[in-house]
Amino acid sequence: MRLIFALIIFLFSVASYGQGNGLYAFVGKNNKYGFIDKYGNVKVKPDYLHVTDFNDGLCFVSKEVTNKGRKWICIDTIGNFVFDISDNFPETGFSEGFARISSFTEQWFVNKKGTRVFNKTWQDGQGNFKNGVAFVSDKKFTDFYPIDVHGNRLENSVYTRIEVNSKLADHPLSHKDALIKFQQDNLWGFKNLKGDIVIQPKFYVVDKFENGLCGVRIHYAPFVTINDYYLDALINTKGQVVNEIPMHCYLGFQGDLIVYYGGFHFSGGVFYLDKNGKRVTPKE
Incomplete structure (x- = not known):
């Protein structure tokens, strides 16, 4: 065991x-x-x-x-x-x-x-x-x-x-412009530290902001797969979509790159996005 x-x-x-x-x-x-x-x-x-x-x-x-x-x-x-x-x-x-x-x-x-x-x-x-x-x-x-x-x-x-x-665990509430997620009518948005709404609640799932980007789910998913954290877009701090892309087992930034997988339960290969939300492809 x-x-x-x-x-x-x-x-x-x-x-x-x-x-x-x-x-x-x-x-x-x-x-x-x-x-x-x-x-x-x-x-x-x-x-x-x-x-x-x-x-x-x-x-x-x-x-x-x-x-x-x-x-x-x-x-x-x-x-x-x-x-x-x-x-x-x-x-x-x-x-x-x-x-x-x-x-x-x-x-x-x-x-x-x-x-x-x-x-x-x-x-x-x-x-x-x-x-x-x-x-x-x-x-x-x-x-x-x-x-x-x-x-x-x-x-x-x-x-x-x-x-x-x-x-x-680290508990730093990092920057003065940090954005904090909140939920309203089953949708998620973001407020600043003063409590002002910065991004209207319009996402089904949101992660956290890192390097000015945040993974979100913009399309409704009626079923949730076990062993998967599925997001389908990246937004900037204005709430604008910078890349609409299916991302399974989303891990956010690991160093300088966003890490996600091609399928649930860490299947389908590992993929990376840079700080602009663009794919990074191995140059073999």
């Missing part, structure tokens, strides 16, 4: 994010994964069956499947091999110089050379290192506590996954 749970969580994160260090996962003509930059230039050739996302200049990728699962290695931003993790599983990518690895019976951290650190193992963990703190547990699925970058426990209190996520 632990194996299944971990794979589900990890596969969702892999499907959701192929971006980091300005690189974006794409599927090549050979149906394998590689990485492009925000202009569509291929930076890492499509040689991999499965990929995670780049962080701290490193990424976990897999070229083969064994009877124990996927065989994961770590590469740098030009595709060079850095280290492998044997038959183990990357629970996280790198953050602040560390990644959490699992054998499915215990977990530990490695540095960017692939060397185990802290001389300790745990039964579970939640998230990456952030601001010098990571959360681990001596039990599975619960009782998480914080450690520092030396592996030392910081407090005696323990937390649930939900509580950890709340502690790790």
Whole structure:
């Protein structure tokens, strides 16, 4: 059960994010994964069956499947091999110089050379290192506590996954011109921080504004497909449609590009739009 749970969580994160260090996962003509930059230039050739996302200049990728699962290695931003993790599983990518690895019976951290650190193992963990703190547990699925970058426990209190996520979440209400969504008569629009209506409620679904763009649904959809977040247009801060395009499993901006998929449940290939709402196509 632990194996299944971990794979589900990890596969969702892999499907959701192929971006980091300005690189974006794409599927090549050979149906394998590689990485492009925000202009569509291929930076890492499509040689991999499965990929995670780049962080701290490193990424976990897999070229083969064994009877124990996927065989994961770590590469740098030009595709060079850095280290492998044997038959183990990357629970996280790198953050602040560390990644959490699992054998499915215990977990530990490695540095960017692939060397185990802290001389300790745990039964579970939640998230990456952030601001010098990571959360681990001596039990599975619960009782998480914080450690520092030396592996030392910081407090005696323990937390649930939900509580950890709340502690790790950012809550910046960013800019003075931020737009806040509101609903009226089952349609969505946007107000500014003063409460003035900036965009009239005329959309069936809205996401959030990032880089001056927001994904919305302008056409009524009588049915909602499970495992899909479907939007069909991008609008600017004036409410004008800048691109009407079907976007399944919409993820918004991941770095400099908007990420979405061609079909529900992260199927149909991954696609990208730039900050002008235009498609970015890999230049193989």
